[in-house]
Amino acid sequence: xxxxxxxxxxxxxxxxxxxxxxxxxxxxxxxxxxxxxxxxxxxxxxxxxxxxxxxxxxxxxxxxxxxxxxxxxxxxxxxxxxxxxxxxxxxxxxxxxxxxxxxxxxxxxxxxxxxxxxxxxxxxxxxxxxxxxxxxxxxxxxxxxxxxxxxxxxxxxxxxxxxxxxxxxxxxxxxxxxxxxxxxxxxxxxxxxxxxxxxxxxxxxxxxxxxxxxxxxxxxxxxxxxxxxxxxxxxxxxxxxxxxxxxxxxxxxxxxxxxxxxxxxxxxxxxx
DNA sequence: ATGGTGGGCGCCCCA
Numbered sequence: 001x002x003x004x005x006x007x008x009x010x011x012x013x014x015x016x017x018x019x020x021x022x023x024x025x026x027x028x029x030x031x032x033x034x035x036x037x038x039x040x041x042x043x044x045x046x047x048x049x050x051x052x053x054x055x056x057x058x059x060x061x062x063x064x065x066x067x068x069x070x071x072x073x074x075x076x077x078x079x080x081x082x083x084x085x086x087x088x089x090x091x092x093x094x095x096x097x098x099x100x101x102x103x104x105x106x107x108x109x110x111x112x113x114x115x116x117x118x119x120x121x122x123x124x125x126x127x128x129x130x131x132x133x134x135x136x137x138x139x140x141x142x143x144x145x146x147x148x149x150x151x152x153x154x155x156x157x158x159x160x161x162x163x164x165x166x167x168x169x170x171x172x173x174x175x176x177x178x179x180x181x182x183x184x185x186x187x188x189x190x191x192x193x194x195x196x197x198x199x200x201x202x203x204x205x206x207x208x209x210x211x212x213x214x215x216x217x218x219x220x221x222x223x224x225x226x227x228x229x230x231x232x233x234x235x236x237x238x239x240x241x242x243x244x245x246x247x248x249x250x251x252x253x254x255x256x257x258x259x260x261x262x263x264x265x266x267x268x269x270x271x272x
Numbered sequence: 273a274t275g276g277t278g279g280g281c282g283c284c285c286c287a
Contacts (some may be wrong), residue, residue, distance in 0.1 A: 011287080012279055036287080038280065064280055065287095114287055126286090217278040218287085222287095262278080262287080 001100050003074075003270045004029040005107065007233055009159040011217075012199045013037040013061075013069065017048045017230075019257055020071070024052045027251065029267055030073045031097055035111040035159040036066035044069065060088075060093040068093045068158070079106065079147075084136050085129055089113075099272045102255035105241065106150055110158035115179045125178060130161070134188040141195035149196050153241030153272075156198055160234050161261060164191045166229035167208040180230055198236035201245045201268060216255055223255060235268050244270045251254045 006029040010016050013034055020032065032054065037044070044059040050243045054071035060081040061067030067090045072075060079094040091111045096104045113133055116126030141148055148154065164186045166172040175181040193200065204214050213229025237245055247269040254264040 036279090064285080069277095116286090184282070216277075221276080259278095 001272075003031070003097065003105065003272055004267060005031040005033065005097075005155065005157070005270070006267045007033045007035070007109070007110070007157040007235060008265040009035040009233060009261060011036050011038070011261040011263070013039050013067075014045055015044065016259070016261060017045050019254070019259075019261065020049065021052055022041060022257060023254065024054075024267055026251075027265075027267055029265075031076075031107065032071040032265075033107060033109040033157055034069045034071070034108070035047065035067070037061045037065055037069050037248060038129055042084075058093060060090045060184055060259060062090045067092050067113055068111050070095050070107065070109055072097060072263075073231040074098050077084040077104075082140070084140075085132050087129070091133075093249045103272065104152060104154070105270070105272065108129075108148070108156045108158075110156065110160060112160045112161045114179050115185070117179060119177060119179045119182045119184075126220075130179075131184065131188060134185070134192055137192045138195050138233070141192070142217065145196065147255070149238045151240065153244075155268075157233075157235040160189060161232050163232055164188060164189050164193075164207055165203065165231070167211050168213070170211070170213070170228040170230070175230075193236060197239050198231060199239055200234065201230075201237050201242060202235055202248045202250070203268060205248045206250075212250060213252075214250055214271045218262050233263055233266050235250035235266055237268075237270075241272070242269065244272050246271055 115130035121128035
């Protein structure tokens with residue numbers, strides 16, 4: 001049985017429950033990893049997702065900001081919601097998803113800080129926080145490898161708020177000094193990826209120089225015509241299970257849905 | 273060159 005996993009920055013889970021239902025109707029992923037739920041756990045709309053068949057839910061949220069959650073059709077076991085940068089932010093949730101024959105795969109769902117507007121850590125504490133977060137991710141990778149990335153395989157996915165490659169943005173040159181595509185961020189994210197040799201399966205399937213975006217600003221008059229997107233959302237696999245990924249999809253059409261999120265789902269299919 | 277939009281919360285934060 002294949003396992004399909006989606007990641008989506010939903011920008012308020014309560015406001016966009018219907019869009020999750022639309023994703024379920026159109027692609028029916030087994031697992032949906034959400035970011036920016038902006039919702040305390042006690043307010044999480046569990047019932048609405050249980051009705052869609054997602055009967056196994058792990059929510060890690062807070063009031064107003066951030067927040068991550070995993071919705072699953074298969075049983076899951078929550079492993080940890082680690083705190084990064086001692087901020088108390090809800091930006092990470094790790095679960096094990098049950099596969100066939102007792103096998104399971106670990107999923108790390110991340111919401112990396114956006115980093116504010118000014119790409120100078122000396123004057124912008126939000127950018128400093130973003131860079132600190134990357135350094136902590138590297139330290140975390142070395143901490144306890146068998147927990148972060150067990151031999152059975154792991155995914156690291158979510159809104160990483162960085163577009164690492166030149167063709168992950170509409171204009172490499174014009175975004176070099178724009179937060180999300182500055183060299184200190186793109187090089188930092190690459191160091192995170194290399195720490196455990198994660199495989200960017202999306203770019204393996206859609207290699208550069210093809211442009212590929214997962215986010216389009218709300219501020220564009222016509223997001224589709226301008227198409228000034230960035231690839232901020234990612235799915236990485238440990239090398240041992242990278243070959244199990246047989247299909248990836250960036251669901252661009254979701255940006256045109258009613259009252260959309262500014263991010264679209266990224267979906268991967270694993271044969272396992 | 274600048275300001276554009278959207279969500280949560282409560283008179284302003286964040287993306």
